[in-house]
Amino acid sequence: MKLIASLTSPYARKVRIVLAEKHIECDLQVDIPWNEDTHVPDYNPLGKIPVLVLDDGTAVYDSRVIAEYLDHASPVHNVLPKDARGRIAARRWEALADGICDAAATIFLERKRPEAQQSPDWIARQQLKIERGLATASRDLADRVWCVADAYTLADIALGCALGYLDLRFPSIAWRDSYPNLAGLMQRLNERPAFADSTPPKA
Numbered sequence: 342m343k344l345i346a347s348l349t350s351p352y353a354r355k356v357r358i359v360l361a362e363k364h365i366e367c368d369l370q371v372d373i374p375w376n377e378d379t380h381v382p383d384y385n386p387l388g389k390i391p392v393l394v395l396d397d398g399t400a401v402y403d404s405r406v407i408a409e410y411l412d413h414a415s416p417v418h419n420v421l422p423k424d425a426r427g428r429i430a431a432r433r434w435e436a437l438a439d440g441i442c443d444a445a446a447t448i449f450l451e452r453k454r455p456e457a458q459q460s461p462d463w464i465a466r467q468q469l470k471i472e473r474g475l476a477t478a479s480r481d482l483a484d485r486v487w488c489v490a491d492a493y494t495l496a497d498i499a500l501g502c503a504l505g506y507l508d509l510r511f512p513s514i515a516w517r518d519s520y521p522n523l524a525g526l527m528q529r530l531n532e533r534p535a536f537a538d539s540t541p542p543k544a
């Protein structure tokens with residue numbers, strides 16, 4: 342089994358953390374989908390990472406599907422709650438966290454375009470998604486230790502990856518000052534080897 346991923350993608354990091362928490366062996370093939378020599382479209386017609394390539398050649402995407410696949414693949418440390426209610430709650434957290442990443446990545450890409458072609462309205466729209474997303478995450482986490490059912494789940498993994506991505510691409514967003522409970526969660530997450538070992542490189 343191999344995972345096609347970049348080291349900065351928050352979606353790929355989510356999958357790498359699930360692999361580590363579940364102690365599943367998997368080769369990592371680093372591929373940057375923006376590079377001309379990328380092989381990602383050979384595995385995913387959408388040209389996006391992460392892609393998990395199974396031993397029989399089946400390509401599994403996107404990160405949410407991969408996470409579910411991996412959770413079923415091994416009984417070690419299930420990251421999705423067994424009960425339907427808990428599962429939906431964890432999935433909703435994941436959708437929120439991934440949505441924050443989508444908005445942040447959209448701004449990052451927009452700002453790479455020539456300045457005259459950039460749309461301030463488009464950027465402002467994405468910024469609002471990030472602001473509302475963080476406010477909602479903080480409100481819903483409240484004073485609990487973990488996002489769902491007092492246990493460390495995919496919800497926490499996804500949120501931690503989104504917060505880590507903001508640190509990487511938008512260090513000026515002072516989310517730790519605005520939301521101390523999210524800062525506390527990030528600190529707990531960074532104590533886990535799966536998080537510490539997958540911190541995105543600054544380059």
Ligand SMILES: N[C@@H](CCC(=O)N[C@@H](CS)C(=O)NCC(=O)O)C(=O)O
Pocket residue numbers: 349350351352374375387388389390391403404405439446
């Ligand atoms: N919903 C997808 C998002 C994946 C995604 O957007 N990956 C980015 C890297 S962070 C990518 O491959 N972008 C290349 C492109 O959009 O062409 C997932 O969860 O896997």
